[in-house]
Amino acid sequence: MAKIGVILSGCGVFDGSEIHESVLTLLALDQMGASVKIYAPSVPQKHVIDHFRHKVVKGEERNILEESARIARGAIQDITEANMAHLDAIIFPGGAGIAKNLSTFSEKGPQCTLLPAVEDLIADAFRQEKVLGFMCLAPLLAVKAAVNIGRVPLVTLGNDPEMAKAVTMMGGKHTLCPATEVVIDKKNKIVTTPAYMLAKSISEAEVGIGKLVQTVLSMIS
């Protein structure tokens, strides 16, 4: 049974993990017989967004691990507990939490840094030749962590020219991909899919995410 870590960044598309992408990832993994552990960092979110009015809620603070625990139904651990020696692959759903909570991309763009525990986990996965899956905005993390250890990763973030440019500026390679397909970087064992960067419906997102999970599982040696 493949052992997969799923890394969350909060609970909500505008300030955390995209909820549909997270749930569809857990669904596909369970349907395909994988064993899943869910992790998130126990640090404050960048901010809290009122998802009804799409506005920052001033003065409110939420913890990424506590909010991610909502998606995990409580079955979640601090990311500092994640150890690539005990995992076959890691998968990152998207959402603004990628750029706001797991990295400083929302403020610094291509000059961003990653949360150290996240960067360490991804770098460990690369070094141990484990498989890595990233959807939506999450490939930004793959690019930064890979380049920082001297690799040139190939990813997709859909078809947004700004995002493609950011990937190139960070030192990675970007390729176009529809929401229902995946991009595979065989050398670095990275699988990416655009999910809600492009998907116009939850069914469309489900197709691409299902393919990502299937591809990640198929690449585990």
Add this chain to the structure above:
Amino acid sequence: MAKIGVILSGCGVFDGSEIHESVLTLLALDQMGASVKIYAPSVPQKHVIDHFRHKVVKGEERNILEESARIARGAIQDITEANMAHLDAIIFPGGAGIAKNLSTFSEKGPQCTLLPAVEDLIADAFRQEKVLGFMCLAPLLAVKAAVNIGRVPLVTLGNDPEMAKAVTMMGGKHTLCPATEVVIDKKNKIVTTPAYMLAKSISEAEVGIGKLVQTVLSMIS
């Protein structure tokens, strides 16, 4: 194209809508070609639960509509905007929000009352002979609203003797049902499934929820 209202009660199994059930409902509806509108009441949650430690967070207040908007990716309306004349069916995912936010069941048990906007919407659906779907804890709402207009509804809440007893005490009929099946009350056009009252995995929940959505859609005249 069938027009379905999905009613949420927050964002998280312990203080709002169960997230997996909500997302799997939206997925099945989209896959089966339904048009979906999502609604929630704009009132405070009963309380906020830290889903990592499973403890009440003292002094914190969250609004049901704003939190539900996380699951809806912002595409949500106040439940007072919902009008059964423009909907073919309504579906309620479960989660503790059913007993804590949409009703007073968590405090008062069978003597509970429903949030007036929720009770009015369900009663309108019964009177207009629309189809109603309820999963997990949500059948409690169906029973209370149906009995209050002189009906005797048949539902399932899985196999918990306490919940079966509560249904009977409220004036409804309860029947056992596995997580992968649905119970149909043809006369009152109610479809129920246990979802996470019984499901041991997200895949198992998905089977029952898929059947509920399919059955609801098939019963629309």
